Amino acid sequence: MLTLPKVEKLKPKSQPHNFFIWGETMSGKSYFASYFPNPLVLNTDGNSEQGQAPSFQIRNIRDKNGKLQQSAIKQLDDIITALQVENPKRPADQRFQTIVVDVIDDICVMIEQAICIDAGVQALSDIPYGKGWTVFNSTLQQFVMDLKSLPMNVIYISREISTTDENTGITTYKQSLKDKYYNVINGNCDLVIRTSKVGAGQNITYMREVKAARTKYIPENITNKRVLDLLISCQGMFSDEAIKRYQSAKKKESK
Numbered sequence: 001m002l003t004l005p006k007v008e009k010l011k012p013k014s015q016p017h018n019f020f021i022w023g024e025t026m027s028g029k030s031y032f033a034s035y036f037p038n039p040l041v042l043n044t045d046g047n048s049e050q051g052q053a054p055s056f057q058i059r060n061i062r063d064k065n066g067k068l069q070q071s072a073i074k075q076l077d078d079i080i081t082a083l084q085v086e087n088p089k090r091p092a093d094q095r096f097q098t099i100v101v102d103v104i105d106d107i108c109v110m111i112e113q114a115i116c117i118d119a120g121v122q123a124l125s126d127i128p129y130g131k132g133w134t135v136f137n138s139t140l141q142q143f144v145m146d147l148k149s150l151p152m153n154v155i156y157i158s159r160e161i162s163t164t165d166e167n168t169g170i171t172t173y174k175q176s177l178k179d180k181y182y183n184v185i186n187g188n189c190d191l192v193i194r195t196s197k198v199g200a201g202q203n204i205t206y207m208r209e210v211k212a213a214r215t216k217y218i219p220e221n222i223t224n225k226r227v228l229d230l231l232i233s234c235q236g237m238f239s240d241e242a243i244k245r246y247q248s249a250k251k252k253e254s255k
């Protein structure tokens with residue numbers, strides 16, 4: 001028979017592994033993600049040659065009859081299987097430690113397209129009894145849960161949209177991923193970061209700010225030094241005292 005755990009208060013040493021990054025074009029989203037340890041990029045925008053990290057180009061390819069010759073859904077499935085099976089067998093320095101979905105908006109559209117092409121319809125709503133949407137939601141859920149269960153960092157990247165209130169003239173910014181998809185992804189993320197830039201040309205400054213965090217993280221709990229440095233570069237990630245405390249402890253250690 002199954003044994004229940006003891007009633008006790010656990011003190012987990014939490015650190016973030018699932019990230020959602022959004023920001024305007026050219027604000028440093030891909031750049032930031034590429035500095036995570038051993039990244040593998042699932043690229044959608046066709047300029048993967050420009051990236052610094054190894055990548056897969058994700059897309060649906062039709063044959064001359066309009067049928068799917070390569071389905072993005074199958075491609076994602078195959079990559080996840082390889083990460084589950086082949087990745088752990090590699091020597092440590094050849095093991096991918098981070099997976100970057102750049103950009104998740106496009107992946108959602110491709111999943112939608114693949115389902116439509118397979119069913120021979122134009123839109124998910126053309127599939128009777130809402131079944132198109134059901135299949136879509138479960139495919140997206142499965143993708144996110146599979147990625148989450150890998151022993152890796154997962155980074156979802158989205159673009160930015162701005163809306164200006166006609167009455168007040170106030171502009172607000174948010175991720176371009178539609179809210180209903182964002183809710184699926186975000187429910188599985190530990191940290192939401194927005195990237196932005198000010199200035200132009202030689203005077204550009206890149207900024208990162210934490211928009212949401214699952215819990216209050218402290219530097220001492222982040223085991224990977226590289227990830228820690230990246231997180232320290234995000235405004236609002238740790239309190240100033242926490243960073244000072246951590247850095248002075250480090251100094252003492254190295255003396």
Ligand SMILES: Nc1ncnc2c1ncn2[C@@H]1O[C@H](COP(=O)(O)OP(=O)(O)O)[C@@H](O)[C@H]1O
Pocket residue numbers: 023024025026027028029030031032195206
């Ligand atoms: N923190 C940074 N420091 C220096 N250069 C940066 C930084 N972030 C981005 N860049 C540069 O800005 C350009 C756009 O960044 P990129 O990450 O491709 O933007 P995005 O993915 O948001 O569209 C790239 O040429 C990159 O090298």
Ligand SMILES: [Mg+2]
Pocket residue numbers: 029030031102
């Ligand atoms: Mg980019």
